[in-house]
Amino acid sequence: MMAPCERSTLKAVCGFLLFVLGLLTPVGMVAQSAISPAASEPSPATKSKKEAAGSAARTQLDGCLTTADGLMPKLMLFHSHKFYRLEARPRLLTESPLLFANNINALVHVTGHLGPLSDMYDPDHSPVFIVETIEKLAATCDVKMSLTQLRKQLEKPKAAPAIASSAAAGRIRPAVVVNMTDELLVFDPGTIEIKVGQTVMWRNSSREVHTVTADPGKATNAQDVELPKGAKSFDSGYLNPNQSYEHTFRTPGTYHYVCTLHEVQHMIGQIIVKP
Numbered sequence: 001m002m003a004p005c006e007r008s009t010l011k012a013v014c015g016f017l018l019f020v021l022g023l024l025t026p027v028g029m030v031a032q033s034a035i036s037p038a039a040s041e042p043s044p045a046t047k048s049k050k051e052a053a054g055s056a057a058r059t060q061l062d063g064c065l066t067t068a069d070g071l072m073p074k075l076m077l078f079h080s081h082k083f084y085r086l087e088a089r090p091r092l093l094t095e096s097p098l099l100f101a102n103n104i105n106a107l108v109h110v111t112g113h114l115g116p117l118s119d120m121y122d123p124d125h126s127p128v129f130i131v132e133t134i135e136k137l138a139a140t141c142d143v144k145m146s147l148t149q150l151r152k153q154l155e156k157p158k159a160a161p162a163i164a165s166s167a168a169a170g171r172i173r174p175a176v177v178v179n180m181t182d183e184l185l186v187f188d189p190g191t192i193e194i195k196v197g198q199t200v201m202w203r204n205s206s207r208e209v210h211t212v213t214a215d216p217g218k219a220t221n222a223q224d225v226e227l228p229k230g231a232k233s234f235d236s237g238y239l240n241p242n243q244s245y246e247h248t249f250r251t252p253g254t255y256h257y258v259c260t261l262h263e264v265q266h267m268i269g270q271i272i273v274k275p
């Protein structure tokens with residue numbers, strides 16, 4: 001037999017344990033749904049528990065990035081078409097090779113948590129989702145396919161070797177090497193002059209991800225990119241630290257190119273190709 005006070009203490013302890021377990025449940029669910037891709041959205045039960053536990057619990061969403069009406073994009077959940085306003089946690093955009101703005105209509109997988117307030121500037125007052133990590137699942141949001149199929153589709157290019165190894169080990173000697181260093185977000189040298197037919201190599205010697213992009217369609221401001229008449233656009237894709245990219249210039253004229261990740265910080269370069 002227990003004294004009444006002991007029993008109430010036991011009750012309180014049990015109650016506390018249940019409370020803690022309740023808090024832990026969403027985390028467990030996240031881990032579980034990471035294993036099973038079918039669980040693409042938090043279930044209503046997860047959500048209400050999360051809301052009860054505050055905004056600290058991590059959750060994950062799969063959906064299509066939709067056009068930004070302002071600067072921040074929205075995410076439309078893959079099948080239910082519910083909208084979230086995405087907000088990047090500090091430094092995400094410089095750490096992650098996936099920039100929201102460059103992946104409109106891509107299927108992405110984000111982890112993070114719901115913000116405390118919905119978006120007051122949005123006419124629909126979409127809930128704000130603070131993104132911790134972002135991963136691209138597929139280039140386009142094709143809802144006719146299942147998430148599992150799309151994930152499989154994505155795994156293939158991942159296995160491919162790194163970009164830009166076209167000029168394998170010194171086959172073509174670059175005429176100029178442009179560095180992307182840590183001190184400043186710049187191409188160094190910013191302006192170079194070469195002759196038609198010569199190759200330029202860009203080397204990412206920084207800890208950031210950069211791109212070498214001469215494609216007005218991929219730039220934030222199309223006018224930051226300039227190509228001579230008849231020249232084809234080019235894009236290195238994301239260059240991780242220590243990766244490099246080469247391009248041979250066959251059309252004379254002046255080229256302006258950008259790093260799409262740091263274009264707003266004016267990471268813009270110029271190449272003058274003499275005939």
Ligand SMILES: [Cu+2]
Nearest residue numbers: 210259261262
């Ligand atoms: Cu950059």
